[in-house]
Amino acid sequence: xxxxxxxxxxxxxxxxxxxxxxxxxELASERITAPRYSYWRSVFRVFFRKKINIVALALLAVLxxxxxxxxAVIGYDAAVDPYVNLMDGSTKHLKPADAIAKFGFNxxxxxxSGASGNSTFDAIWYGSSISISLxxxxxxxxxxxxxxxxxxxGFSRKFDIVMxxxxxxxxxxxxxxxxxxxxxxMSASFWSMVFALTVTGWIAIAYFIRxxxxxxxxREYNLASRCLGTPITRIxxxxxxxxxxxxxxxxxxxxxxSYISYEVFLSYIGMGLSDMSLGKLIEAAKSAMITPGWGxxxxxxxxxxxxxxxxxxxxxxxxxxxSDPRTHM
Amino acid sequence: xTKYLISRILRALFSVVLVIAVIMVMIYSFLDKQSIxxxxxxxxxxxLNAKETYMMQQWEKxxxxxxxxxxDYLQEExxxxxxxxxxxxxARLAITAEEDDEHTKALVDAFTEKYRSEGxxxxxxxxxxxxxxxxxxxxxxxxxxxxxxxxxxKRLVTYFTGLIKVDNIHNxxxxxxxxxxxxxWRDPAYGGEKFSPAIMGNGTSYKYLLxxxxxxxxxxxxxxxxxxxxxxxxxxxxxxxxxxxxxQGPQKFTTITYPSGVVETTADDIHSLRYIPDTKDSSLLxxxxxxxxxxxxxTAKSGLSQMGYSFSIGIISVILAYLLAVPLGVMMALNKDxxxxxxxxxxxxxxxxxxxxxxxxIFRAIGSSFKLPTTxxxxxxxxxxxxxxxxxxxxxxxxxxMKWLRRYMxxxxxxxxxxxxxxxxxxxGEIFSKHILKNAIIPIVxxxxxxxxxxxxxxxxxxxxxxxxxxxxxxxxxxxxxxxGVIVGVALFYALLSVTSFILGDVLMSILDPRISFSSKTx
Numbered sequence: 001x002x003x004x005x006x007x008x009x010x011x012x013x014x015x016x017x018x019x020x021x022x023x024x025x026e027l028a029s030e031r032i033t034a035p036r037y038s039y040w041r042s043v044f045r046v047f048f049r050k051k052i053n054i055v056a057l058a059l060l061a062v063l064x065x066x067x068x069x070x071x072a073v074i075g076y077d078a079a080v081d082p083y084v085n086l087m088d089g090s091t092k093h094l095k096p097a098d099a100i101a102k103f104g105f106n107x108x109x110x111x112x113s114g115a116s117g118n119s120t121f122d123a124i125w126y127g128s129s130i131s132i133s134l135x136x137x138x139x140x141x142x143x144x145x146x147x148x149x150x151x152x153x154g155f156s157r158k159f160d161i162v163m164x165x166x167x168x169x170x171x172x173x174x175x176x177x178x179x180x181x182x183x184x185x186m187s188a189s190f191w192s193m194v195f196a197l198t199v200t201g202w203i204a205i206a207y208f209i210r211x212x213x214x215x216x217x218x219r220e221y222n223l224a225s226r227c228l229g230t231p232i233t234r235i236x237x238x239x240x241x242x243x244x245x246x247x248x249x250x251x252x253x254x255x256x257x258s259y260i261s262y263e264v265f266l267s268y269i270g271m272g273l274s275d276m277s278l279g280k281l282i283e284a285a286k287s288a289m290i291t292p293g294w295g296x297x298x299x300x301x302x303x304x305x306x307x308x309x310x311x312x313x314x315x316x317x318x319x320x321x322x323s324d325p326r327t328h329m
Numbered sequence: 330x331t332k333y334l335i336s337r338i339l340r341a342l343f344s345v346v347l348v349i350a351v352i353m354v355m356i357y358s359f360l361d362k363q364s365i366x367x368x369x370x371x372x373x374x375x376x377l378n379a380k381e382t383y384m385m386q387q388w389e390k391x392x393x394x395x396x397x398x399x400x401d402y403l404q405e406e407x408x409x410x411x412x413x414x415x416x417x418x419x420a421r422l423a424i425t426a427e428e429d430d431e432h433t434k435a436l437v438d439a440f441t442e443k444y445r446s447e448g449x450x451x452x453x454x455x456x457x458x459x460x461x462x463x464x465x466x467x468x469x470x471x472x473x474x475x476x477x478x479x480x481x482x483k484r485l486v487t488y489f490t491g492l493i494k495v496d497n498i499h500n501x502x503x504x505x506x507x508x509x510x511x512x513x514w515r516d517p518a519y520g521g522e523k524f525s526p527a528i529m530g531n532g533t534s535y536k537y538l539l540x541x542x543x544x545x546x547x548x549x550x551x552x553x554x555x556x557x558x559x560x561x562x563x564x565x566x567x568x569x570x571x572x573x574x575x576x577q578g579p580q581k582f583t584t585i586t587y588p589s590g591v592v593e594t595t596a597d598d599i600h601s602l603r604y605i606p607d608t609k610d611s612s613l614l615x616x617x618x619x620x621x622x623x624x625x626x627x628t629a630k631s632g633l634s635q636m637g638y639s640f641s642i643g644i645i646s647v648i649l650a651y652l653l654a655v656p657l658g659v660m661m662a663l664n665k666d667x668x669x670x671x672x673x674x675x676x677x678x679x680x681x682x683x684x685x686x687x688x689x690x691i692f693r694a695i696g697s698s699f700k701l702p703t704t705x706x707x708x709x710x711x712x713x714x715x716x717x718x719x720x721x722x723x724x725x726x727x728x729x730x731m732k733w734l735r736r737y738m739x740x741x742x743x744x745x746x747x748x749x750x751x752x753x754x755x756x757x758g759e760i761f762s763k764h765i766l767k768n769a770i771i772p773i774v775x776x777x778x779x780x781x782x783x784x785x786x787x788x789x790x791x792x793x794x795x796x797x798x799x800x801x802x803x804x805x806x807x808x809x810x811x812x813x814g815v816i817v818g819v820a821l822f823y824a825l826l827s828v829t830s831f832i833l834g835d836v837l838m839s840i841l842d843p844r845i846s847f848s849s850k851t852x
Contacts, residue, residue: 165340165344168340168341168344168828169344169347169348169351171827172344172345172348172823172824172827172828173348173351173352173355173820174804174819174820174823176789176804176805176808177352177355177356177804177808177816177820178355180808180809181355181356181359181360184360184364185359185360254681257681257682258681260684261682261683261684261685261686264684264685264686264687265684265685265686265789265790268686268790268793269789269790269793269805270805270809271805271808279684282684282686282687298690302683302684302686302687302690303687305683305684305687306682306683306684306687309682309683309684310678310679310682310683312682313678313681313682314678
């Protein structure tokens with residue numbers, strides 16, 4: 001044994017490079033070594049991998065600038081539009097080329113003029129800001145209330161019995177009736193419309209979330225987790241919520257365009273907002289659609305509403321895909 | 330299963346009753362009841378006290394309150410024998426309560442006391458004279474009445490008990506001849522020679538209770554009438570059920586034999602003969618055609634009913650949607666991430682994101698460039714006028730079905746049983762048609778009763794854009810005109826359809842997929 005002993009000093013090694021006894025650390029042995037994983041960073045990595053998402057985001061930014069910044073910059077006010085000229089027939093219902101020829105080239109005339117000689121372009125962006133705000137506020141309220149109640153609904157069996165009956169009743173009250181009654185009692189203002197759309201709107205989302213929670217809550221890993229004594233709030237937030245992120249984001253993606261579409265529908269049947277929203281613009285221009293040469297007044301708000309809805313849907317849907325941890329590999 | 334179904338149906342009916350209760354609270358308590366007169370021409374003509382009492386009468390008629398005028402109370406008392414006719418007739422309201430004579434005062438006090446104790450509000454409207462005369466102004470006569478709001482429970486009970494009316498031979502008060510039912514093999518309306526069985530009644534509200542004719546579904550009845558709610562402004566005094574189901578369009582002429590034996594080619598629908606008191610000799614026409622007081626006829630129309638038009642458009646588009654969407658959805662799933670899938674996804678996104686109003690107008694613009702009719706014409710019906718509404722309804726539901734079928738199929742493709750089947754050596758075609766499709770189609774099948782019954786409710790925008798005389802706009806029209814009876818009736822109709830389609834969907838699903846059982850308790 002002694003002949004085989006190596007003199008370490010022969011190797012010219014410093015002390016740090018040599019083996020040294022290490023104190024036994026119980027905590028360190030429990031640590032799992034894995035690459036650092038940040039959920040949200042992975043989400044965005046996956047999201048930006050698709051080129052179409054960058055295009056859609058850029059488009060979304062342009063839309064938001066035009067709907068929120070542009071009307072503020074030009075100081076647009078639907079009530080006092082300086083170009084409204086009821087007396088002069090020659091400024092009304094102009095095609096883009098005619099309007100530009102008449103007023104000179106300006107961004108505001110590139111979509112022609114409307115029924116009272118106003119700029120269609122300005123009116124559309126002002127209307128979009130109202131429609132987008134309505135959709136965002138309604139979707140936010142419905143999602144927050146719906147997801148919270150849906151989670152409890154899925155977990156508690158007693159609550160389930162009560163809520164299922166409530167759902168049966170609420171889902172069968174015609175929504176047009178509900179909205180019109182609320183609008184008649186309150187007014188057709190922005191916030192009463194928000195109230196009308198959210199007072200029962202959350203229940204469909206809650207029902208959807210309830211079904212998802214029921215599917216996941218009885219899976220084996222949750223059973224195991226419960227056996228280990230995990231409190232129910234922790235199961236809900238740590239075991240189930242991550243599974244639901246993609247579902248929730250997908251829901252948001254479909255909810256927001258649906259409110260924009262819905263606002264247009266309500267205005268069309270005469271139950272919409274009193275403000276000049278996109279739906280109201282489309283409703284006001286529906287007679288212009290049939291008249292040859294006036295088509296721009298009708299089709300431009302329809303096109304803008306569609307573009308907003310498509311962009312929001314694409315961004316939301318792809319964000320939903322990206323937020324599913326199974327795509328992060 | 331039967332036990333489960335019965336309890337399920339009972340629960341569904343219970344929620345329907347609750348829905349109606351909620352809606353009644355909403356429209357009778359939350360809304361201003363004055364608003365029902367917004368479109369009433371006779372209301373604007375009324376003046377002074379007559380207007381007040383007219384409002385009371387109408388509110389009673391449409392179920393808002395109980396209204397008892399002083400005169401009715403006096404007649405009740407006469408009937409009960411507590412007053413003589415002369416005593417009742419001599420009661421005369423003076424211009425104010427102080428000026429009433431002794432006799433009237435006593436009756437007024439008795440009236441006030443009786444109804445106050447029953448929770449009514451008693452109101453006395455003083456009269457008003459024309460200036461300088463002792464004559465009342467138009468509608469200015471003094472009035473006395475008691476009124477009380479109908480409580481919700483009573484309103485619900487009256488509504489649901491009055492829902493179905495069965496005709497019987499004691500329905501009308503005075504009748505000539507023997508009360509009873511007669512059965513005939515040869516309907517006298519066709520001259521008494523053609524073989525056409527009918528059951529006719531004497532003493533019933535309708536003369537024909539059951540009869541055959543040459544229009545679909547060939548056997549018709551007047552025995553059981555559904556009364557969903559009387560309309561106030563949409564279709565005045567007509568029950569909303571009739572508004573939805575009565576034929577529309579140009580008059581339809583047939584040769585019929587009137588009860589008096591006169592044969593004529595006419596648009597009168599002789600099978601709709603209804604009892605109207607004291608009309609037998611009221612006009613020369615009635616004397617010519619009729620032999621008794623069954624003189625009320627409706628006009629036969631050759632078009633479909635509102636529900637008929639909506640349903641025929643709806644059902645064609647539902648069939649078209651399922652026929653196209655199932656193969657298209659399967660194709661998308663089979664070619665996942667290939668061109669077909671991307672094209673289909675683009676279409677789905679288009680339909681989901683573009684406001685429905687937008688794409689219906691786009692379809693309409695495309696259709697009119699192909700010279701398709703864009704409006705509905707009941708006078709000269711052609712098959713072509715159905716094309717655009719059907720397409721407008723079918724295209725969005727195709728997108729919706731495709732979306733879900735693709736999702737379900739792709740989810741199934743990744744499941745273990747498919748891998749097992751593949752390792753067992755089954756061909757891809759077999760796996761798809763026999764395993765994946767069978768499993769993926771189940772949730773789709775669940776929606777079939779819903780879409781078929783949903784076709785009965787019509788489509789709001791499509792019908793407006795193409796001017797279809799359908800049912801879709803009944804509710805919005807009723808809301809815009811504050812027609813409470815119609816709102817409640819239509820809501821009941823919708824609620825019944827929706828609960829029925831849910832139950833039918835579940836039943837259909839459990840028939841198709843034996844693993845799904847509703848009888849055992851859920852976890």
